[in-house]
Amino acid sequence: MTAWEPIRYADVHGPLAYVGENVPGFFTNNPRMFDAWLRVWDALGPHGYHPTIACVNSAHIGVDTPDGVLGQVPQYRDRLVWVLVRKDLGVVPDLRPRPDALCPSCGLVKGTQHWPGVKRGRRIGGYLRRKPVSGRPSTAKQSYYYVCPTPRCHMRVEPVMRGIGEVLDMDVRGHRFGDGRQDRKEFEAYSAAARAQVEKGHRKFGGKPFIVTRRNHGRPTPLNEPIGTVTAQGGAHHYLARPAANLDIDECEYRPLTVVENARAQGFPSHHVFAGSEGDQKLQVGDAVPVTVATWAAQETLKVLPS
Template sequence: MLAADPHHHVGAHPLCPGPPPHVLRRENVAQFGTSELFKAWLVVWEALGYTPVIASVNAAHFKVEGIPPLPQSRDRVVWCFLRNDIAEANGLPDLRPTCDAMCPTCGPVEGVQHWKKNPSFPVGEYGRPGGKGDYYYVCPNSRCGAHVEPVTRGIGEALDLSVRGEPFGLGYFKGKQRVTRTPYSPTAREQVAAGLEKFGGKPFIVTRRNNVKVKSLDQPIGTLTAQGGGHHYLACPTSSPSRRYTRRPARPRTKAPRPSTATTPRCPAAPGRLHVPAPPHRADLQPLAALAGGPGPAMDRHLQRHKYPGARQGTG
């Protein structure tokens, strides 16, 4: 549904004849609800004879009957527009979400949302007290009301770790032709090396969005966008390199090498490749789409760009 044409969906347009529907339910990114035009958009729906009910949820916390929370942190604003006569006859639904949480005082509870500002307009993103975000969860007991952390699922539950990726040290293919590999930036190399040390050789998630970040498989993954999840990659450390990816000896050069202006040390065994000192582990990187049943080749092509920087001496 396009926000610009709500009348298409309520029978107020000649291309959509018939009585207006009883209920309309939709969702969108949280930024849509916090935009300046959102409240004006709601006024249009009220003029068309509907009563709006709004809520904000995160997929990592939200649960319904028979469906547990997803191992993905994904903030969304959801709404339900009831035709006025239906709302008067049946009342308005309660869309306020709860989550499984552990209170330090009361034990397991159903956490309720606490909004930092304007609780009468519950639109925004999940956060923590004193940090970013518009709401967090508290204990429902009136005598307690302490801040509680939602119980979440790790992305590791949805991945097949037996699927092999490619060494990060080989770089990634640049361009649609997939002919020339390009080394990863020093920032990406440093963060992935830090992930190897932080998680002690266990697989972890690499997120390349804004700043490079690493995350445990015991945590929910960040939002998978409409681009196909191309910001998230699975790094699988291995104790030794695969024979399949062993670099061949460099061919002798017939022409004098061009002078290099790069400040990064070059690898003597492979001119033009970035040299990375030998780390304690090597790592493979596997597209999450292939592991978690993603939307297909478009996602795979984008995800396969990440390979691990920690190659042996002289392998890139």
């Protein structure tokens, strides 16, 4: 329903551009409906609107601002971004993401998206974080990674990203993993799956702090990597684990990330005020557009609008 509201607005007010974003599933769950939606934009008003569409991951979008506050966010979050510009302007924005990336042969380059196996149709999908196992196709219907733009190179490259450790408040203490879940009135041990993830993190990182992501396909990750998507539940899936000196699992210090930490992972500045209860604030953080992605889309759109 809400996808049609901007069309109603544009039909009345005729804005020069409409900038929006959603999950890639906005297209992949119903491509025919998405194409029908764009056709309405094409026929709207006296001029119609021309779409520019891009798929980006928030961890790769670097934004320069006058105050230098933003930069990148330490969070993997796949987004479908579009800018619909009135045709009478005669120009469209450049929404091709070009993150800084390290090429083994060429050094620091601007990565270029590569969509393996996608020969026609819309290139809409998510970032392929891990290389597919040799001989085994990717499970993603459509996905991309970055390659070196240098002619005759085009090696796969990894974007330069921030780690979640840069926004964590290490003065916030946790509780003993062995003391069980802290959101229960009576003692309840963490699930066997949670314990297995903590044990795996202990083995993998040798006593260094790490992140445990408690959802499907979650895995322990180091603090120098971005975390997975902060969801509408406000990031309740991400926990900071700080192993004890003796590496006893029950003595491991364990806590969920705070509202402030998840807000930083979304790109909100420290002075931003969230309203309501802690639950309300978690919802506001998790439901938000990453500030860097919104700023990037706005900056690229402003370049094609009349001054």
